[in-house]
Amino acid sequence: MAERLLIGALKSGKNTKIVTLNGKKMTKMPSTLGKLPRLKTLDLQNNLIPKVCPEISALTQLTVLNLGNNLLEEVPEEMKYLTSLKTLHLFGNRICRIAPGACDGLQNLILLNLNNNQLTELPQEVNRLKSLTCLNINYNQLTSIPRELCFLEDLSELHLNYNQLICIPEEIKFLKKLQKLFLVRNNIEVLPEGICDLKKLRILDIAGNIIQIFPPRFQDLKLREFYCEENPLILMQPFAAKHQENIWSLKEITSRFVLNQLAEENPFLMNAIEHYPEVRSIISGGKNCAICGKFFLTVWLECVQFVPPSKNWKISKNLQLVPLRILLCSYKCFNQRDPNLFGISQE
Structure with a gap:
């Protein structure tokens, strides 16, 4: 056929x-x-x-x-x-x-x-x-x-x-x-x-x-x-939380020092890091604090900032604020944050 x-x-x-x-x-x-x-x-x-x-x-x-x-x-x-x-x-x-x-x-x-x-x-x-x-x-x-x-x-x-x-x-x-x-x-x-x-x-x-x-x-x-309808977006529901102290491991302290020295283009560390690929791999995951701008490795505070969607966006119904993920390096910076920046509850 x-x-x-x-x-x-x-x-x-x-x-x-x-x-x-x-x-x-x-x-x-x-x-x-x-x-x-x-x-x-x-x-x-x-x-x-x-x-x-x-x-x-x-x-x-x-x-x-x-x-x-x-x-x-x-x-x-x-x-x-x-x-x-x-x-x-x-x-x-x-x-x-x-x-x-x-x-x-x-x-x-x-x-x-x-x-x-x-x-x-x-x-x-x-x-x-x-x-x-x-x-x-x-x-x-x-x-x-x-x-x-x-x-x-x-x-x-x-x-x-x-x-x-x-x-x-x-x-x-x-x-x-x-x-x-x-x-x-x-x-x-x-x-x-x-x-x-x-x-x-x-x-x-x-x-x-x-x-x-x-x-x-x-x-x-x-x-x-x-x-973005039908996503469980974080809502602005602030509540009080008790103050905590910063406790860092030796690895975190060392990593922060190295990351921030590299950011300042310390010639000694920039030359030394070329000979240690394992160290380069570790610090490649570094991030910088939204408050002080300094770098850190694995210990951070996850915060949320609520911003209005752009006026140029055609958006889902009822979307009034967009929650953005913000990372801070310490409770010290958390206490200096903008009032519109909130910590995220781990509960």
Whole structure:
């Protein structure tokens, strides 16, 4: 049946540019596709196709491939031969894996739609999709995304709604062209500080996660739309707490001294640190106090500052104040804080 459906195209000769076989109850891809090397668009959505035929490797001029709503279980290795492909629709299948090498030849791919599948992870090789601008992986089972995804320099839209993500890598800061980020209905507890470096980000939707507080500088994002309903955001409910003393370990005292001396460009320590990679690794996690500006390593006071959302943001209903995470180095600085800065209860 599938072969007969292509008779008309084959009679037109090898110059056929478009083949549409949408909803034909096909149970396999027609192998005669290999006889149409100049094909530009192939639409086989809404069929019963369980796998891609080997002959597809001949379609090196194909720019649009739609295999949505079929029975595929993987993104096959044969995809690497479609070197001209710009748009790939694989939504509504049963895809649970991406074959090794599948991304190798897709250097021109701009849009990849993997919505409504069964993916639990993405391979590191996703970073080979150098031209990708829009990635849709809504309604899958992802628990994380590889840091390599964050090196797709042209990516402007990332759709990860309705997965099982618990965190976003700090490397997201490298998606300098990202304009739209959708993370609706995941299990994300914390947004990385790197998200605040996304200067072109205009739409951010994190509704339905378990986020309580946002990273510093979050209010500086140039968003046009921001949605965060159904997150357990920290509310301004101050109460008195007893004063505590600062008790630091020797490691913390030493680390603070080294970090602050390095910040002042102490030549002796700057030279010495080059010979101790273990020490460099330890102090790489240092942070600086929002009050005094001095550096510290692991002992801090987590505070919250409530700021009004930008007037330029289109926001969720009832969002009046955005809680920002602020770190202080000591109770001494805590006592010198601004009255709008609150400690966070550990109870």
